[in-house]
Amino acid sequence: MKQSKLFTKTQREAPKDEVSLNAQLLIRAGYIEKEMSGVYSFLPLGLRVFKKIQDIIREEINSTGSQEMFMTSLQNPELWKKTNRWDDEVVDVWFKTELKNGGELGLAATHEEPLVNIMKKHISSYKDLPVSAYQLQTKFRNETRAKSGLMRLREFIMKDQYSFHTDQNDLDNYYEIVKDAYIRIYEHLGIGEHTFVTYASGGMFSKYSHEFQTLTQAGEDLIYICDKCKVAINKEIIEDLKHKCPVCDASGLREDKAVEVGNIFKLGTKFSQALDLVFTDQEGNNHPVIMGCYGIGPQRLMGTICEIYNDEKGIIWPEAVAPFKVHLISLGKNDEAEKIYQELQKNNIEVLYDDREEITAGEKFADADLIGVPFRVIISGKSLEKGGVEVKKRSEKESKVMAVSELLGFLTK
Amino acid sequence: MKQSKLFTKTQREAPKDEVSLNAQLLIRAGYIEKEMSGVYSFLPLGLRVFKKIQDIIREEINSTGSQEMFMTSLQNPELWKKTNRWDDEVVDVWFKTELKNGGELGLAATHEEPLVNIMKKHISSYKDLPVSAYQLQTKFRNETRAKSGLMRLREFIMKDQYSFHTDQNDLDNYYEIVKDAYIRIYEHLGIGEHTFVTYASGGMFSKYSHEFQTLTQAGEDLIYICDKCKVAINKEIIEDLKHKCPVCDASGLREDKAVEVGNIFKLGTKFSQALDLVFTDQEGNNHPVIMGCYGIGPQRLMGTICEIYNDEKGIIWPEAVAPFKVHLISLGKNDEAEKIYQELQKNNIEVLYDDREEITAGEKFADADLIGVPFRVIISGKSLEKGGVEVKKRSEKESKVMAVSELLGFLTK
Numbered sequence: 001m002k003q004s005k006l007f008t009k010t011q012r013e014a015p016k017d018e019v020s021l022n023a024q025l026l027i028r029a030g031y032i033e034k035e036m037s038g039v040y041s042f043l044p045l046g047l048r049v050f051k052k053i054q055d056i057i058r059e060e061i062n063s064t065g066s067q068e069m070f071m072t073s074l075q076n077p078e079l080w081k082k083t084n085r086w087d088d089e090v091v092d093v094w095f096k097t098e099l100k101n102g103g104e105l106g107l108a109a110t111h112e113e114p115l116v117n118i119m120k121k122h123i124s125s126y127k128d129l130p131v132s133a134y135q136l137q138t139k140f141r142n143e144t145r146a147k148s149g150l151m152r153l154r155e156f157i158m159k160d161q162y163s164f165h166t167d168q169n170d171l172d173n174y175y176e177i178v179k180d181a182y183i184r185i186y187e188h189l190g191i192g193e194h195t196f197v198t199y200a201s202g203g204m205f206s207k208y209s210h211e212f213q214t215l216t217q218a219g220e221d222l223i224y225i226c227d228k229c230k231v232a233i234n235k236e237i238i239e240d241l242k243h244k245c246p247v248c249d250a251s252g253l254r255e256d257k258a259v260e261v262g263n264i265f266k267l268g269t270k271f272s273q274a275l276d277l278v279f280t281d282q283e284g285n286n287h288p289v290i291m292g293c294y295g296i297g298p299q300r301l302m303g304t305i306c307e308i309y310n311d312e313k314g315i316i317w318p319e320a321v322a323p324f325k326v327h328l329i330s331l332g333k334n335d336e337a338e339k340i341y342q343e344l345q346k347n348n349i350e351v352l353y354d355d356r357e358e359i360t361a362g363e364k365f366a367d368a369d370l371i372g373v374p375f376r377v378i379i380s381g382k383s384l385e386k387g388g389v390e391v392k393k394r395s396e397k398e399s400k401v402m403a404v405s406e407l408l409g410f411l412t413k
Numbered sequence: 414m415k416q417s418k419l420f421t422k423t424q425r426e427a428p429k430d431e432v433s434l435n436a437q438l439l440i441r442a443g444y445i446e447k448e449m450s451g452v453y454s455f456l457p458l459g460l461r462v463f464k465k466i467q468d469i470i471r472e473e474i475n476s477t478g479s480q481e482m483f484m485t486s487l488q489n490p491e492l493w494k495k496t497n498r499w500d501d502e503v504v505d506v507w508f509k510t511e512l513k514n515g516g517e518l519g520l521a522a523t524h525e526e527p528l529v530n531i532m533k534k535h536i537s538s539y540k541d542l543p544v545s546a547y548q549l550q551t552k553f554r555n556e557t558r559a560k561s562g563l564m565r566l567r568e569f570i571m572k573d574q575y576s577f578h579t580d581q582n583d584l585d586n587y588y589e590i591v592k593d594a595y596i597r598i599y600e601h602l603g604i605g606e607h608t609f610v611t612y613a614s615g616g617m618f619s620k621y622s623h624e625f626q627t628l629t630q631a632g633e634d635l636i637y638i639c640d641k642c643k644v645a646i647n648k649e650i651i652e653d654l655k656h657k658c659p660v661c662d663a664s665g666l667r668e669d670k671a672v673e674v675g676n677i678f679k680l681g682t683k684f685s686q687a688l689d690l691v692f693t694d695q696e697g698n699n700h701p702v703i704m705g706c707y708g709i710g711p712q713r714l715m716g717t718i719c720e721i722y723n724d725e726k727g728i729i730w731p732e733a734v735a736p737f738k739v740h741l742i743s744l745g746k747n748d749e750a751e752k753i754y755q756e757l758q759k760n761n762i763e764v765l766y767d768d769r770e771e772i773t774a775g776e777k778f779a780d781a782d783l784i785g786v787p788f789r790v791i792i793s794g795k796s797l798e799k800g801g802v803e804v805k806k807r808s809e810k811e812s813k814v815m816a817v818s819e820l821l822g823f824l825t826k
Binding site for chain 2 (some may be wrong): 004006007008009011030033035036039040041042044047050065067068069070071072073074075076092095096097098099100101105107114118120121122128131133138140142143144154155157250314
């Protein structure tokens with residue numbers, strides 16, 4: 001895309017009321033716009049990143065055999081009363097509203113109840129199981145402390161996934177499949193080495209649940225890392241575990257701050273019993289369906305990536321989620337740059353082309369550093385004298401000059 | 414996808430409280446689930462269709478140079494008070510809710526105000542114009558009469574698009590570009606010949622606005638068609654036009670029922686004046702930005718397509734939006750069918766493969782007719798005796814037998 005056409009502009013200063021680094025960077029660079037505390041719109045650049053994160057999640061979750069669907073935000077209270085989750089005293093993040101025709105409604109903060117209700121139509125026999133379904137859909141949460149930019153929101157998209165099984169063993173197997181898919185997601189996003197499978201409280205149906213915690217000082221959680229096993233323990237259960245690794249029993253765990261970027265949880269029969277989701281086994285006996293649930297938040301991932309990958313000049317996107325692969329900058333050489341732009345596009349390389357006139361070289365470089373596209377390609381009188389274009393990775397200091405004919409090979413190698 | 418894995422099942426009967434044909438068919442076939450009146454979830458088959466409709470819209474709107482973004486549902490009242498659209502007496506479809514920290518919020522029924530507010534940061538000079546931006550985002554509307562299935566919803570996604578211009582002429586030109594894109598969208602969706610550009614009331618800034626009306630007895634609008642000009646007039650202005658075509662001045666227009674599947678509207682400076690969105694011209698003088706807006710609802714399109722394309726057995730999807738191109742049905746020949754399934758997938762042909770055992774041929778055919786995939790391919794002992802597979806279009810009565818080796822060529826021709 002041509003930068004002269006992109007309607008957003010960068011800002012030198014972050015809004016004064018914005019305390020979180022991820023939001024400061026994303027607002028300054030023109031990725032997002034703050035509507036209110038904990039509520040951000042995506043501008044065109046931001047939506048590109050956000051879609052890439054969602055697509056990476058979708059690809060891996062599809063590979064677990066889960067089927068994508070899309071439930072609604074408006075929720076009927078009757079269903080939630082059956083599980084005792086309608087009362088604000090029990091679930092304290094509801095946004096509630098009213099129908100003009102009369103009657104209270106809720107805005108979904110999660111979707112166990114409506115999905116179990118749907119599954120009652122489709123699951124009746126052991127032959128209908130296992131099933132896994134997921135969506136990428138908005139959640140509304142009436143948070144009182146939404147001050148961490150994209151890390152804690154009142155309105156956000158969640159990949160929430162639910163699985164349905166005849167027995168604990170089948171759930172346990174699928175749970176491991178999803179856990180592996182999650183690990184691949186973080187690796188693909190570029191935060192794999194910063195992210196730890198973390199033991200957390202398991203609830204009634206399982207000893208532990210698992211969180212995925214990514215190390216960052218912007219995180220709100222404290223975790224205890226076993227470097228040998230590459231796992232961590234959430235502070236909430238570290239006393240119960242007597243400060244020892246649940247895998248190797250070692251002590252001397254390393255404490256660090258982290259943000260929860262995903263969690264997986266064995267629900268057992270909590271929701272199926274409350275909402276009467278049962279299956280008939282081979283002998284004709286009825287049993288409640290056994291469930292698991294699996295959550296991941298693409299906005300929080302986007303914020304986390306920004307918190308990890310930045311410098312004093314701006315964001316440094318990992319290539320898999322960058323809005324473009326190449327930032328092509330013309331310094332008074334738009335005719336030559338246009339040819340490169342066409343050539344890269346023809347080869348399906350995503351390129352942001354800074355074709356703006358009346359903007360200084362310094363301003364263009366500052367914008368490029370702030371926006372944080374992985375490869376910067378400059379074409380100028382000077383670069384042409386030296387024999388071509390000047391290429392620099394956003395994550396590196398040194399640039400090199402290469403012939404235009406070499407560029408495509410370099411970028412696709 | 415294998416039908417044995419698809420978690421949804423078809424239903425013989427529609428829910429008793431569902432009066433609209435499109436919802437009856439879509440629920441029976443397992444495309445959607447009713448959460449409450451005017452609120453439907455998408456099941457896996459339905460989401461496939463819904464995404465295809467959105468992608469067709471996206472492709473054509475991108476071609477107008479509009480930039481995709483994604484705004485929020487939660488809305489700050491302060492902004493809407495400035496345009497006098499917060500009061501329930503003025504805008505009667507608001508869902509409103511409250512922050513736990515205190516303060517009322519609205520759920521967006523449209524997005525002019527937040528987008529104009531965003532644009533104030535990015536538009537200051539004539540050099541920043543024109544700009545067009547759009548999103549595919551949820552709208553909430555507190556409708557009192559939501560009884561037409563997907564045709565009138567309380568929660569739905571809209572492609573809403575807004576353009577910003579220095580002068581009326583520039584708006585007029587872009588407006589025609591979007592109008593042409595809309596016509597291509599309806600053609601691509603398979604309802605082009607049923608859809609009429611329809612003159613409607615223009616408001617303060619223009620003589621007419623334009624709706625796109627698709628003929629169906631399920632529609633709530635009355636339009637008057639000039640068959641010569643292939644345009645129509647909405648009942649709301651037919652008296653003003655003295656029952657004559659505004660293009661050729663002919664009378665004797667044909668009345669019919671239709672549903673509004675899109676509208677485009679010249680807003681002028683209504684919102685830019687109220688919210689102080691101005692630009693500086695070449696002489697340094699300030700002017701309010703001139704705006705247009707362009708809406709289209711993918712759920713309503715999905716409902717409309719179902720209302721038009723069905724028979725007593727079920728839905729008959731146009732190929733562009735069908736959940737799959739091919740419904741492959743095995744009657745006891747899963748080994749042979751599996752090979753065809755693999756072959757079609759390898760060639761990027763989307764196929765739903767009915768591999769279910771313990772289901773009669775009659776049940777499989779009834780499900781296929783209800784689900785409405787364009788091509789049905791049966792492999793059975795009988796078809797193999799005759800030399801291959803039996804192929805039938807959902808929209809036609811006659812089937813033909815062809816060799817398996819011919820099938821791929823037939824489907825990709």
